[in-house]
Amino acid sequence: MKLKKGLALALAAAALLALLPGSARAEKDIYVVGLLFGDQLFPDAWNRVEVRVPNNSDKDFQGSVVVELGGEYVRDVFVEAGKTGSLVFYLPPLAYIQRDYSNVTALKIYLRDQRGRTISKVNLTTGSRKTSSIFVGVMGKQAGEFKRIGNVLDYLSVAGMNPESLDNLQFAQNFRAIVLSNPGSVSLNPHQAANLRRWLEAGGMLVVGGGSSWQQSAALLSPDILPVRIQGVETIAAGDLVPLGLPSLEEGEYTIAAGEVQGQVLLAAGDKPLLAAKKVGEGTVLWSALDLEAAPLLNPANSEAFWQKVFLLRPVVKAHSVDYNFVSQLFNSISQDSLASALSPGKLFLLLLGYIILVGPVNWLALRKIDRREWAWFVIPAVALLLTAGAFAYGRLGRGSDQILYQVNLIEQYSNNKANIQSFSGVFIPRSRDMTLSSEAYLAPLSGEIVSRLDGGQQVLALKKPPLWSVQKFYGAGVLDLPGSVQIEASFNPSLKSAEAKVTNNSGQDFFAGFIKMGKEWFEFGALAAGESKTSKAIMQPDFQSILSRYNPSSRPFPGWYDFSYYFPNTSVYFLGFGDSGP
Incomplete structure (x- = not known):
C-alpha cells in the first residue's frame, strides 16, 4: 500500500513537471551566452561584455540579464520567439574592481525571468588577465586583410569594430x-560622432582611405578635421608612387583622391599628396590618397610595407591608465580617517580598559560589600550591554547622520574646453535605507551592495539597505565642459640666468596648489584661483608628500613616492593642479 502511494506521488510529480515550464526545459530553450572583447578582462583598460540570449522556444521572453562583477549590472531584455537578443555591458578595468585581480577567474552572468527566477547561468572565463594590447580598429567590417598590420608590427592587434564601439568613450580608448x-x-x-571627435582629440589616430571610394569615409567625418579638402579623383602612374616604398609595384595607373591640402604633407608625388596628416587636439588624422583596399595595396607585400611606413611616421602609443593603488590610498585617506576620528584606537583602548575594570575589581568589590556575589551573572552582561549601546551612540554622534560623498577626481584636459574626468567615489551610509545615485557620467559599482540599472534611459546606481556606517564605492567617468584651458608661457631671464614660467588659469577650477613641469624642471605657483595669473622660477622637486597629506585630517605623512609624469606620457610640458572641490 505504501509502495503504491509512493508510486502515485512520483507519477503526479512527473505529470506536474511535464505540464509546467520547468527550469531544465527553460535552460534548453532559452539560455545566455557571454563574449568578451579581446577574449579577456583587462586589468588596465575598460572591458566590453556582449551577452546574447537565444530564444529557441515558441513564446516571447521577457526578463533581465545580470552581470556580476564588483557589483551587479542589471538590464531588461525582451526576445521574440525564435530570435536572439543581445545586450552590451561596459565594465571598468579589473584592477579598479579588485586589487588582487589575478584571483578573479570568472565573470558571472545570469538570465532571470520576470519573477526574478534564474533560468540560465554562465561563468565566463576572464582569460589571462594580462595588460591590454594596443588595438587598431577597422570601422564597419571585420579586420580581414588589415590583420596584416599585426604581421609587421607585432605590438598592434587588429580588430573589427562597429559604430556601437563608440557608445562608451572609455571603452573606445582601447582602440x-x-x-x-x-x-x-x-x-x-x-x-557616436561626438565620441569619435572626443576620442580623436584625446590622443587617438584616425587613418582615412582615399581612392575612388573616398566619399564613404569622408561622409562620417567633419570636413574641418581632414588633412586634405578632397575635390575628386585622379589617376597616377606607378612611378609616382615610389615615395611610398612599395616593393611589388606593377606598372600601370592607379586611382587616387586629390584636393587642397589643409594639413601637413608627409609623402607626395610632385604636388600631389600621397600621405598627409593633421593634428586635432592631442590626436592625428592621417589621410591616404590611395584606397586602402584597392591596388596596389591588395598585394600583401605592398600592404605590409605601407602600414609599416604609416605607423613609423605616426606611431601609436598605449592609452595610460590610472595607478589605482595611488588613488585608492588617497581615497581611503580622506574617507576612513574622517570616519575613524570618532572612535580612534586610543578611545577604543580606554573603552576596553574601563570595561575590564568595571566587570573585574569594581564589580567584585561592590558585590562583595553588599554580599550579593551571585548577581555577577546578570551584572556583567548588563555592563557589557550598556557599554556596547554607549559606544554605538557615541560612534553614531561622532560620524553624524548625514550622507557624505567622498570623491577623488582626476581631470585631464585634452582641448581648450574639454576634459576627461575619472571619479573614484564613495558614499557614507548613516542609515541603512534604500538609496539611488544618478549622474550624467558613466557609473560603475565597486561594492557588492550596489546595482547598476537603467531608469528611463538613464543609468542609476541602486543601493538596497546597504550596511550601516559603510562607505559604498563606485567609479564614474565622463567628459567635462570647461570655460577654457590653463595657458603656459615660458621665457629665459638673462639677468638671473634661469627660466621663468607664467601660468593663467582659465579652466574655471580653483587650485590650492599648482605646478608646471618643463623637461626636468618644476615651477611652483601655490594657490591659483580661477582666472588668476602667476609667475614662478624653477624649483627643486615639489613636496608632494605634504600636498597629499592635506587630505589626511590626522596629518600623517602620505605613504609612497609618486611620479605624476606617468599621467602625461609623451609630454615634455604639463600643468599639474590640486583642488579641494570637484565638478
Whole structure:
C-alpha cells in the first residue's frame, strides 16, 4: 500500500513537471551566452561584455540579464520567439574592481525571468588577465586583410569594430587607431560622432582611405578635421608612387583622391599628396590618397610595407591608465580617517580598559560589600550591554547622520574646453535605507551592495539597505565642459640666468596648489584661483608628500613616492593642479 502511494506521488510529480515550464526545459530553450572583447578582462583598460540570449522556444521572453562583477549590472531584455537578443555591458578595468585581480577567474552572468527566477547561468572565463594590447580598429567590417598590420608590427592587434564601439568613450580608448576604409552604409548617430571627435582629440589616430571610394569615409567625418579638402579623383602612374616604398609595384595607373591640402604633407608625388596628416587636439588624422583596399595595396607585400611606413611616421602609443593603488590610498585617506576620528584606537583602548575594570575589581568589590556575589551573572552582561549601546551612540554622534560623498577626481584636459574626468567615489551610509545615485557620467559599482540599472534611459546606481556606517564605492567617468584651458608661457631671464614660467588659469577650477613641469624642471605657483595669473622660477622637486597629506585630517605623512609624469606620457610640458572641490 505504501509502495503504491509512493508510486502515485512520483507519477503526479512527473505529470506536474511535464505540464509546467520547468527550469531544465527553460535552460534548453532559452539560455545566455557571454563574449568578451579581446577574449579577456583587462586589468588596465575598460572591458566590453556582449551577452546574447537565444530564444529557441515558441513564446516571447521577457526578463533581465545580470552581470556580476564588483557589483551587479542589471538590464531588461525582451526576445521574440525564435530570435536572439543581445545586450552590451561596459565594465571598468579589473584592477579598479579588485586589487588582487589575478584571483578573479570568472565573470558571472545570469538570465532571470520576470519573477526574478534564474533560468540560465554562465561563468565566463576572464582569460589571462594580462595588460591590454594596443588595438587598431577597422570601422564597419571585420579586420580581414588589415590583420596584416599585426604581421609587421607585432605590438598592434587588429580588430573589427562597429559604430556601437563608440557608445562608451572609455571603452573606445582601447582602440589607439581607427581605420576608415570603404565603410559602406555605416553611419554614426550624434552621440557616436561626438565620441569619435572626443576620442580623436584625446590622443587617438584616425587613418582615412582615399581612392575612388573616398566619399564613404569622408561622409562620417567633419570636413574641418581632414588633412586634405578632397575635390575628386585622379589617376597616377606607378612611378609616382615610389615615395611610398612599395616593393611589388606593377606598372600601370592607379586611382587616387586629390584636393587642397589643409594639413601637413608627409609623402607626395610632385604636388600631389600621397600621405598627409593633421593634428586635432592631442590626436592625428592621417589621410591616404590611395584606397586602402584597392591596388596596389591588395598585394600583401605592398600592404605590409605601407602600414609599416604609416605607423613609423605616426606611431601609436598605449592609452595610460590610472595607478589605482595611488588613488585608492588617497581615497581611503580622506574617507576612513574622517570616519575613524570618532572612535580612534586610543578611545577604543580606554573603552576596553574601563570595561575590564568595571566587570573585574569594581564589580567584585561592590558585590562583595553588599554580599550579593551571585548577581555577577546578570551584572556583567548588563555592563557589557550598556557599554556596547554607549559606544554605538557615541560612534553614531561622532560620524553624524548625514550622507557624505567622498570623491577623488582626476581631470585631464585634452582641448581648450574639454576634459576627461575619472571619479573614484564613495558614499557614507548613516542609515541603512534604500538609496539611488544618478549622474550624467558613466557609473560603475565597486561594492557588492550596489546595482547598476537603467531608469528611463538613464543609468542609476541602486543601493538596497546597504550596511550601516559603510562607505559604498563606485567609479564614474565622463567628459567635462570647461570655460577654457590653463595657458603656459615660458621665457629665459638673462639677468638671473634661469627660466621663468607664467601660468593663467582659465579652466574655471580653483587650485590650492599648482605646478608646471618643463623637461626636468618644476615651477611652483601655490594657490591659483580661477582666472588668476602667476609667475614662478624653477624649483627643486615639489613636496608632494605634504600636498597629499592635506587630505589626511590626522596629518600623517602620505605613504609612497609618486611620479605624476606617468599621467602625461609623451609630454615634455604639463600643468599639474590640486583642488579641494570637484565638478
